[in-house]
Amino acid sequence: MKTLKGRTRGLAHEQCSRPARASSGFTLVEVMFASSLGLLLFLVLFETLLFCRRSAANLRWQLTADALAFDAAWDVFNRKTEWFDLNATPTAFPAGWQAVPPDRSSAFLRTGTPAYYLEVQPMGRPVTHWQIIANVQWPLPNGGARRLAQPYILERHRADRNLFRSGL
Known part of the structure; x- marks a missing residue:
């Protein structure tokens, strides 16, 4: 390649004639701005993931507690009327937390x-x-405890529920 007065000809001449700043890529401000946006996006996604995990755990605990209260209440409800006559007194079946x-309890x-x-x-x-x-x-993870918003309350009447099976 021939040079004239310190400059090159052809394609190399066009590349050299550009200002150095235009061909050097991103500026420091642009890189810092893009990096901070990327970091912000990462932190938002990470916090969203943590929030979703907490929400899923809370929902699982709530559903497990509902199922447990439901099972305990219906287990007592399905007992015979004679059991209620003999055992459903405050002295024979004391109310309390167990x-x-x-x-x-594996879900908790x-x-x-x-x-x-459980109380009757x-x-x-x-x-x-x-x-x-x-x-x-x-x-709960913070050391506290949570209860169901509404306890299960069932009414068991004295009527003999199995009479319809015998056709009476």
């Missing part, structure tokens, strides 16, 4: 002990029906 068995956190509340209240004089109340309390 620890959830380990085989039923291991940091605390989930518990369920006789209603009327003489007793005409019973109220079965069930609630569940489970541990």
Whole structure:
């Protein structure tokens, strides 16, 4: 290639005649701006992932507590009327919180002990029906505990429910 007065000819001449700044790529400000946007996007996505995990865990705990309270209430509800006559008194069946068995508490956190509340209240004089109340309390990651918003309340009446099977 021939040079004239310190300059090159042809394609190389056109490349050299451009200002150095135009061909050097991104400026430092542009790189910092793009990097900060990328970091912001990463942090937002990471926080969204953490929020979704917390929400899914809360929903799982809520559903497990609902199922546990439902099962406990219906287990008592399905007992025979004779059982209610003999055992559904405050002295024979005291109301209170009991620890959830380990085989039923695997969905909850291991940091605390989930518990369920079960109570059978006789209603009327003489007793005409019973109220079965069930609630569940489970541990939270922050060290606190949460209960169901509304406890399960079932009414079990004295009527013999199985008469329809015998055709009477």
